[in-house]
Amino acid sequence: MTFKTLTALSAIAVCFIGTAAMAQTDWPQRTINVIIGASPGGDTDFNARTMARYFEEITGVGMVITNMPGGGATIATSAVRQADPDGYTMLFGHTGHLIVAEVSGLADYGIDDFEICCVPAIDQGAVLVASASSGLTSVEDLQAAEPGSVTFGTEFGGYSHLQGLIFQEGAGVEMNVVDTGSAAEKIASLLGGRIDVAGIAYGAVQDYVEGGQMVVLGQPNDERNALLGDIPTFKEQGVDFVMNNPYIIAFPEGTDQAIVDKMGEVMEQITENPQYAKDLEQGFKQPVAFMPKEEGVARLNEIRDTYMPYSDALQASR
Known part of the structure; x- marks a missing residue:
C-alpha cells in the first residue's frame, strides 16, 4: 500500500469519524416521548412537564408527556425498556x-436495565400527616398509641408502603397498614376519617393543614426543607427516618451514550435557571437538586441497598 493510499484512507477515516460524532451530537431533531408511570397532576407529572417546558426553550425541540399509571409504574417502565434505543x-x-x-x-x-442519565430533582416536599379526627398532633402521640390502633394509608408494594415500614421501625411504633390507593385517595380517606396517617407531598395537603383538617407530624429529610415552613424533621424529633425520593431520567438500554450525556447537560442547564427554581417552589415546595450520571447512579444504588432488607415484607403484601 502506497503512502498516498494510506493518506487518502486516513482522510476518509477522519471524515467518517467526524460525521459520526456530529450525528451523535445532532440529537434532538424531533419530539421526544417522555413516559411517566403516574397520573396527571401529581408531583412526578409536574416535574416532568416543568422539565419539558425548559428543555424546549434550550433545544428548540418539544417533549410530549405520556402518562402510563398502573402496575406500580411497571406499565411505564416496561414501555420504555421495549422502545427503540434511539433517544x-x-x-x-x-x-x-x-x-x-x-x-x-x-x-x-x-x-441496571436502563441507561441512567441523571437525577434531575429530589422530592424533598413529602411529609407525614395525620387527620385532625385522629387526635394525633405529634410523633409522641403516635408513639403513645396502642399498637395497631393507628391506621396508616398506603399503596401496597409501592413507595409509600416502604415509607410506612421504615417509619415504623425508626419510630418504634406499630400501625395498622392498609391499602388505600393513590395520593388523591389517601387525602379523601384522611378527610373521611377512614385512615389516620399517610405520607403525602406537602403541596397536595397544605390547604387542609392550614384549614385545620390535617396535622403535619414531620418531614423525612436529613435537614429541613425551608420551603415547607416551620416543619421539623423526624431526626430532630429523635426518629431515625430519612427518606428522600430522587427522580430519575433514563433511556432504553443501548441508547447512544452521547445522547444520554447530552440530556444530562441540558438538564443541568435547566436547574441553573432561577425561574425553574421558582416553578418548583410554587408547585410542590421543592428545592432545586441535580446529580450527574455517576453521582446519581451511586446514590440510587445506596438507596436500593437500604430498601432491599424490606423485600420480604413488601412482597408478602402483594
Whole structure:
C-alpha cells in the first residue's frame, strides 16, 4: 500500500469519524416521548412537564408527556425498556418506579436495565400527616398509641408502603397498614376519617393543614426543607427516618451514550435557571437538586441497598 493510499484512507477515516460524532451530537431533531408511570397532576407529572417546558426553550425541540399509571409504574417502565434505543423515548420516574418495584417483586428488572442519565430533582416536599379526627398532633402521640390502633394509608408494594415500614421501625411504633390507593385517595380517606396517617407531598395537603383538617407530624429529610415552613424533621424529633425520593431520567438500554450525556447537560442547564427554581417552589415546595450520571447512579444504588432488607415484607403484601 502506497503512502498516498494510506493518506487518502486516513482522510476518509477522519471524515467518517467526524460525521459520526456530529450525528451523535445532532440529537434532538424531533419530539421526544417522555413516559411517566403516574397520573396527571401529581408531583412526578409536574416535574416532568416543568422539565419539558425548559428543555424546549434550550433545544428548540418539544417533549410530549405520556402518562402510563398502573402496575406500580411497571406499565411505564416496561414501555420504555421495549422502545427503540434511539433517544426519542425517555423515562421520567423516581425510586418508587425503578427501585421499589424491583424490591417488592413487581418488576424483575431495575436501574441496571436502563441507561441512567441523571437525577434531575429530589422530592424533598413529602411529609407525614395525620387527620385532625385522629387526635394525633405529634410523633409522641403516635408513639403513645396502642399498637395497631393507628391506621396508616398506603399503596401496597409501592413507595409509600416502604415509607410506612421504615417509619415504623425508626419510630418504634406499630400501625395498622392498609391499602388505600393513590395520593388523591389517601387525602379523601384522611378527610373521611377512614385512615389516620399517610405520607403525602406537602403541596397536595397544605390547604387542609392550614384549614385545620390535617396535622403535619414531620418531614423525612436529613435537614429541613425551608420551603415547607416551620416543619421539623423526624431526626430532630429523635426518629431515625430519612427518606428522600430522587427522580430519575433514563433511556432504553443501548441508547447512544452521547445522547444520554447530552440530556444530562441540558438538564443541568435547566436547574441553573432561577425561574425553574421558582416553578418548583410554587408547585410542590421543592428545592432545586441535580446529580450527574455517576453521582446519581451511586446514590440510587445506596438507596436500593437500604430498601432491599424490606423485600420480604413488601412482597408478602402483594
